[in-house]
Amino acid sequence: MTDRSGTMDAEKASWCLSEMANGMERSRILSIAADVRAMIADGREITAFTVGDFSPAQFSVPDEIIEETNKAFAQRETNYPPAAGILEARASLAEWMSHRYGVDVGVEGIILGSGARPVLYAAFRLFLEPGDGLAYGVPAWNNHYYVHLNDAKKIPINTSAENRFLPTAKQIAEVIGDIRVLILNSPLNPTGTCFSSTELQAICEVIINENKMRKQAGSKPVMLVFDQVYSTMTSPGVEHIHPVQCCPEIADYTVTLDAISKSLTATGLRLGWMAIPAAMAPPVIALIGHMGAWPTRPLQTAVASFYADHSKVESYVSQLNQGIHSRMEALMEGLDNIQAAGHAVQYVPPQGGIYLSTRFNLFEHLGVSTNEHIRQWLLQVPGIAVVPFQAFGLEEESGWFRISVGAVSVEDIENSMQRLFSALSH
Numbered sequence: 001m002t003d004r005s006g007t008m009d010a011e012k013a014s015w016c017l018s019e020m021a022n023g024m025e026r027s028r029i030l031s032i033a034a035d036v037r038a039m040i041a042d043g044r045e046i047t048a049f050t051v052g053d054f055s056p057a058q059f060s061v062p063d064e065i066i067e068e069t070n071k072a073f074a075q076r077e078t079n080y081p082p083a084a085g086i087l088e089a090r091a092s093l094a095e096w097m098s099h100r101y102g103v104d105v106g107v108e109g110i111i112l113g114s115g116a117r118p119v120l121y122a123a124f125r126l127f128l129e130p131g132d133g134l135a136y137g138v139p140a141w142n143n144h145y146y147v148h149l150n151d152a153k154k155i156p157i158n159t160s161a162e163n164r165f166l167p168t169a170k171q172i173a174e175v176i177g178d179i180r181v182l183i184l185n186s187p188l189n190p191t192g193t194c195f196s197s198t199e200l201q202a203i204c205e206v207i208i209n210e211n212k213m214r215k216q217a218g219s220k221p222v223m224l225v226f227d228q229v230y231s232t233m234t235s236p237g238v239e240h241i242h243p244v245q246c247c248p249e250i251a252d253y254t255v256t257l258d259a260i261s262k263s264l265t266a267t268g269l270r271l272g273w274m275a276i277p278a279a280m281a282p283p284v285i286a287l288i289g290h291m292g293a294w295p296t297r298p299l300q301t302a303v304a305s306f307y308a309d310h311s312k313v314e315s316y317v318s319q320l321n322q323g324i325h326s327r328m329e330a331l332m333e334g335l336d337n338i339q340a341a342g343h344a345v346q347y348v349p350p351q352g353g354i355y356l357s358t359r360f361n362l363f364e365h366l367g368v369s370t371n372e373h374i375r376q377w378l379l380q381v382p383g384i385a386v387v388p389f390q391a392f393g394l395e396e397e398s399g400w401f402r403i404s405v406g407a408v409s410v411e412d413i414e415n416s417m418q419r420l421f422s423a424l425s426h
């Protein structure tokens with residue numbers, strides 16, 4: 001075969017590409033995860049707490065989803081679906097959103113995409129002009145990439161462990177004048193923490209008051225993008241709250257994002273949705289159509305029938321939450337034992353999602369100064385693969401890491417904690 005790769009070097013590629021393409025970054029989390037996979041393939045004993053994904057060996061997609069998808073394939077449901085999604089799926093999800101979260105946008109306000117990402121991208125495109133302010137708490141998942149894609153102005157709001165790494169109403173109020181879009185994610189990736197009703201209500205009030213003033217001034221309002229892809233995954237005693245449940249007035253300014261990627265542990269199947277006031281839906285439908293970013297028709301059919309039966313969804317969710325909880329318990333027990341032995345390890349109690357904010361404050365113990373040094377030591381010595389909060393935008397070298405339990409068993413966790421304990425004791 002002729003080798004044609006030689007004619008284009010990086011410099012020439014950069015000359016050909018747009019500014020936006022040249023500035024595009026690869027996900028830091030995915031590159032860490034790729035390194036870890038290579039080490040495991042090399043035969044190293046590594047516990048992969050890295051990816052926000054589910055190993056099918058640990059967490060399984062509902063059987064009904066597989067069966068109904070296969071049935072729809074067998075019935076040759078292989079032509080283009082409507083750009084917003086098939087009516088049955090939109091109707092099921094509209095009913096689910098209303099029943100579980102009080103989000104009443106009707107069938108017209110539900111738009112399907114191939115996962116949460118296309119609808120997330122669409123949500124930003126709906127409101128942001130170049131240079132508009134996009135505000136988000138830090139640490140958080142991937143927002144900085146979307147700032148770049150939209151040529152927006154980033155407004156990162158640094159959070160702390162004292163506030164469970166969630167931005168507060170007071171912090172948001174300080175920058176509200178610059179914000180066009182505020183994105184909130186609860187339960188939060190990477191911290192595993194959730195907004196309470198009181199916290200969310202205070203944030204909504206800041207937005208409502210600002211929008212009253214903007215309406216009078218004739219300027220565009222602040223829009224809230226609420227990413228709740230982990231909404232069904234909550235720890236015992238914790239309730240997921242949607243903004244409209246504590247502040248009905250926020251409904252007109254809110255776009256909600258959800259997906260089966262996390263709630264049905266179906267990251268590879270690719271189905272997500274947006275719930276938006278119906279009057280704003282047409283440009284979203286057009287954008288999803290232009291991108292061709294709709295889920296496959298058989299999967300839409302399966303989701304339509306699964307979500308039509310709320311008891312089926314709830315029973316799956318409760319089983320899934322038990323699995324997550326048992327892993328969190330093993331993790332916390334292991335970390336508690338390590339801490340009790342005098343090592344500088346702590347965590348923020350988990351409230352939702354599949355993540356634990358964990359602090360390996362090992363700077364003194366290891367004689368190092370960066371999270372990256374600690375990450376490498378954890379990987380190379382006890383064989384524990386974690387992601388530093390820098391990958392989520394928190395730049396400080398404070399020893400905070402994300403631990404994800406989606407791809408590990410209780411036994412894997414127990415073994416990894418024993419290895420960590422003995423590595424720290426030497």
Ligand SMILES: Cc1ncc(COP(=O)(O)O)c(C=O)c1O
Pocket residue numbers: 052114115116117118141185189227229259260261262267271272
């Ligand atoms: C907070 C959050 N939102 C959205 C997504 C994207 O979900 P999807 O895989 O459905 O595109 C993720 C994936 O990790 C996430 O953590």
